[in-house]
Amino acid sequence: MLKTLSYIILFFLGSASFIPKMDVSKFKESTINLSSESYLKIKGKTNVSTFECQFDMTAISEAINITYKDEDSIVKFNDTKLILPNLEFNCGGKAINKDFNKLLNTEEFPEITLKLKKLSKSKTKANSITATIEINISNIVNTYTIPISVINNNDLHVSGVMPLDINDFSLTAPTKMLGMVKVSPKIEIQFSLKILEP
Template sequence: MKKILLFFLMLIVLGFTYIETVKETAVHITPESSLIIKGKTNINKFDCEFDVQNLESRIPVLFELIDGIMVFKETQLVLNNSCFDCGNRGMNKDFYNLLNSDEHPNITLKLKKIEGHLSKNNIVHANIDIAIAGIVNSYDLPLKFEGDKTMNVSGVLDVNICDFNLEPPKKALGLIVVDDWIQIHFQLKIQEH
């Protein structure tokens, strides 16, 4: 009888320990935030800015702290391709076509884990999955965290569009060619919801 009682006591203690390490909250990305995809052609540069007012007003965040690493569950940012503005109608159409928006209307950024201590220049390392045109790739990138009530998270990620089976568009009978590499610049102002 003592062994059974001890077993149930251990299950209860482990159960409460697990519950304390799993955190659930929600965040809101404020309109002062920015997310820009920057690219270039052989003759020019371009910026496609996302209208952050089209983000979900409440983004659920579920994570667990394991050995000092924040491991996230289903924490993601969904960006509708049609909410990017590249400066003019023709460039917007090319951008939507490049991303195969008819079949895959969204870019999804899924946060997997964050490692590091904020005391070191406020830089941590994040692991994210990015889904573009039905292809998912994982990236590690440094993130800078600042702020108190409103957390400012910023970073730059270099991405090769060929990694997503996307073919850089060519214009003017092939005289204008988009570079394979783009940069995703983001400065997100995040408040707990």
């Protein structure tokens, strides 16, 4: 539930004295829902312009299962993932959508999977949290550690930016106009997730 996830986040923000003590001996389970105000997008650029591919968050209609274990300044997650069908990304037009799906080898590998591995609290910087995220694109898996922002008002709001190099996933960007328009291998996944209680 949202309360459970809030306990985790509040613990990381240094408010542990207000949190019921969790049993750290085993993994706990919960579920979360994402608000329609959430967004996830892939941003990139060419040598002449920029592009943005927005994921249709309504495609995630079911609650997301989370399994976690609290270990001191780290919360570890087990098989907690977000599955993103490639065809649910809209880059602004049929031609660029086609190029985007060609880049991702959508016919053979139709999904991107983001798996949350752990949250870590900085030992030197107050209120600093990093997330370790495993990403699977075209059946190639890489792991990244990124800073995240957490706002806990009426709802829990988690956001961050994950820089990627498409070469790390053996992807080849298409070229246009006899090779004069080239896509940079450097892209980023931007996310802003508003979490609701199921």
